[in-house]
Amino acid sequence: MFLALRELIFARGRFSLMGGVIALIAVLMVMLSGLSSGLVNDGVSGLKSMPVTTIAFDQGTKTDNAFSRSVIDDQQLNAWRSVEGVAAAAKMGVGMANATTDSGKQIDLTLFGIEPGSFLEPSRSAGTGLGDPDGIVVSSTAKAEGIDLGTVVTLDRIGTKLRVVGFTDGQATFGHVEVAYLPLKTWQLIASGQAAAGAPSAERMSAVSFDTASVVAVQAKPGARLDLAAGDTAAGTTSKSLSAAFNASPGYEAETMTLSMIQVFLYAICALVVGAFFTVWTIQRKHEISVLRAIGASTGYLLRDGLAQAAILLVGFTALGVAAGLGLGAAMPDAMPFALEATPIAIATALTIGLGLIGATVAVVRISRIDPLNALGGQR
Amino acid sequence: MTSSTFPAAGASRADAPQAAGLSIRHAVMELGDGDTRVTALDDVSLDVAPGEFLAIVGPSGSGKSSLLAVAGALASPDSGTVTVNGQDLSQLSQGKRAAFRLSNIGFVFQSGNLIPALTAADQLRLINRLAGGPKTFDPVPLLESVGMAHRATNRPGQLSGGERQRVGIARALVTGAKLLLVDEPTASLDRARSREVVELLARQSHEHGVATIMVTHDHDVLGYCDRIVEMVDGRLGAPAPVR
Numbered sequence: 001m002f003l004a005l006r007e008l009i010f011a012r013g014r015f016s017l018m019g020g021v022i023a024l025i026a027v028l029m030v031m032l033s034g035l036s037s038g039l040v041n042d043g044v045s046g047l048k049s050m051p052v053t054t055i056a057f058d059q060g061t062k063t064d065n066a067f068s069r070s071v072i073d074d075q076q077l078n079a080w081r082s083v084e085g086v087a088a089a090a091k092m093g094v095g096m097a098n099a100t101t102d103s104g105k106q107i108d109l110t111l112f113g114i115e116p117g118s119f120l121e122p123s124r125s126a127g128t129g130l131g132d133p134d135g136i137v138v139s140s141t142a143k144a145e146g147i148d149l150g151t152v153v154t155l156d157r158i159g160t161k162l163r164v165v166g167f168t169d170g171q172a173t174f175g176h177v178e179v180a181y182l183p184l185k186t187w188q189l190i191a192s193g194q195a196a197a198g199a200p201s202a203e204r205m206s207a208v209s210f211d212t213a214s215v216v217a218v219q220a221k222p223g224a225r226l227d228l229a230a231g232d233t234a235a236g237t238t239s240k241s242l243s244a245a246f247n248a249s250p251g252y253e254a255e256t257m258t259l260s261m262i263q264v265f266l267y268a269i270c271a272l273v274v275g276a277f278f279t280v281w282t283i284q285r286k287h288e289i290s291v292l293r294a295i296g297a298s299t300g301y302l303l304r305d306g307l308a309q310a311a312i313l314l315v316g317f318t319a320l321g322v323a324a325g326l327g328l329g330a331a332m333p334d335a336m337p338f339a340l341e342a343t344p345i346a347i348a349t350a351l352t353i354g355l356g357l358i359g360a361t362v363a364v365v366r367i368s369r370i371d372p373l374n375a376l377g378g379q380r
Numbered sequence: 381m382t383s384s385t386f387p388a389a390g391a392s393r394a395d396a397p398q399a400a401g402l403s404i405r406h407a408v409m410e411l412g413d414g415d416t417r418v419t420a421l422d423d424v425s426l427d428v429a430p431g432e433f434l435a436i437v438g439p440s441g442s443g444k445s446s447l448l449a450v451a452g453a454l455a456s457p458d459s460g461t462v463t464v465n466g467q468d469l470s471q472l473s474q475g476k477r478a479a480f481r482l483s484n485i486g487f488v489f490q491s492g493n494l495i496p497a498l499t500a501a502d503q504l505r506l507i508n509r510l511a512g513g514p515k516t517f518d519p520v521p522l523l524e525s526v527g528m529a530h531r532a533t534n535r536p537g538q539l540s541g542g543e544r545q546r547v548g549i550a551r552a553l554v555t556g557a558k559l560l561l562v563d564e565p566t567a568s569l570d571r572a573r574s575r576e577v578v579e580l581l582a583r584q585s586h587e588h589g590v591a592t593i594m595v596t597h598d599h600d601v602l603g604y605c606d607r608i609v610e611m612v613d614g615r616l617g618a619p620a621p622v623r
Contacts, residue, residue, distance in 0.1 A: 007497040288493070291495075298478050298479070
């Protein structure tokens, strides 16, 4: 590294320009990673937080928007309950609703209808649990919209009034809309179109002749692997693991694929730009390398020196870029779905450095092909 | 290398290579292919004893550079043997040759060919590190001996042509090499600087017992050389008279 370090200092202008590009790529990496995590949270955090291993949709449901499109009944639920390895299974209703708070603010809600007291009931950061026909537990992020315990939201058009009785522990959103958990019976009342204006009463709920829901949420016993195909055959469903079911939520696949594509391109650009820089740099040094080889420097020493130089440049400026990206990320407006998570950022950092090094290696290997004989004679 | 009875300078006219310095025996080397094939070395035999300063003169393309390449283990002759300090170079693998060059052969190239990023002192330190020399290596005495101690912290860009050449000579001596190969050291220097540089080479080779071969076009500096041979069409001619 004797030569590598001195060259970094000597050609600091050129290396800083290259480092600037690497740092900007790293900033973009962090931003994309944050946006990606943010969108995932915004899209499916309501699902992620559920203690569920498998979601069973009605057989033949179109995969996009399958949650609100699928319809399942008690027979399918019971079939899943008897599948080997299943700890619990419950019906779950999913629907979207526009609503207005009692202070006149318009909000969108994803209604998750669940059996009060079942394993699907979310852990709460405040308030009481589900039970009252008009009681809903909403995502803690809804507080930012001015919703508080006791706030009454009125569903648009049908005029059904629901009362906020609790907040979830952390973010629970689905399809970029805050989740409101409510009793399955109430959900069925609303979904069947039988809900009237005002708060739903226990009386009306028992009169409802509607026993279907959207999906069967299945929880496997710890360590058990479910035979999904057998369960599907018995129940007449199409089941997916929880993370595979994310794709069935609105826009999820399109968003994550777009971001993944941008990231893949960015990694490729990083490798190519670093490779191009070190190719030109090595060609510039061709004569001095031939002199060093003539004097007797081993190829291994020169290669190690060149790679160490690339590694110092990449690690230093990637760290700088990541730090800048984290700073920028912290200053993101709340309206932007943005979440800085350690694991994806660490992976992005490692990939930036790793792919940059691969690009540099391809360039630096040229050193081994430079002929020491070029040192003799006058050609420069 | 273990022999203690090596012959004196110029005494080895037999085919046995001398133990110290450089011995080339019947070296033949052809370059190029087909119609462009030229004989760069045509049965060349040459001995240079320790402490001897030899100049090779000759027109362009006469094989001077090929002779340097062969003597410096940068190229192998098609036939014949090259022995440096008792080591037959043809016995060395590619990787061993580099290590051998590093510790046994010093090179001085045209216009110094120093590394642009390194100060004069660091040029010398790099070679010491490459050769695995002592960590306590101090480049200043060596720079002092070529009159460049005051320029130790300057990079090549801040040095004149003559100063670069002096640093280049100091660099070639770092590992205590006993064979110094010098390629057109005065190509980019004026007369006064040329004389100074060649005088320095002569002094270093005499003081340190280094066998030195200098390839040059510059007849002005031949007065400092112990022996001059002329090369024409790959053959070593009769020694030209010292002027």
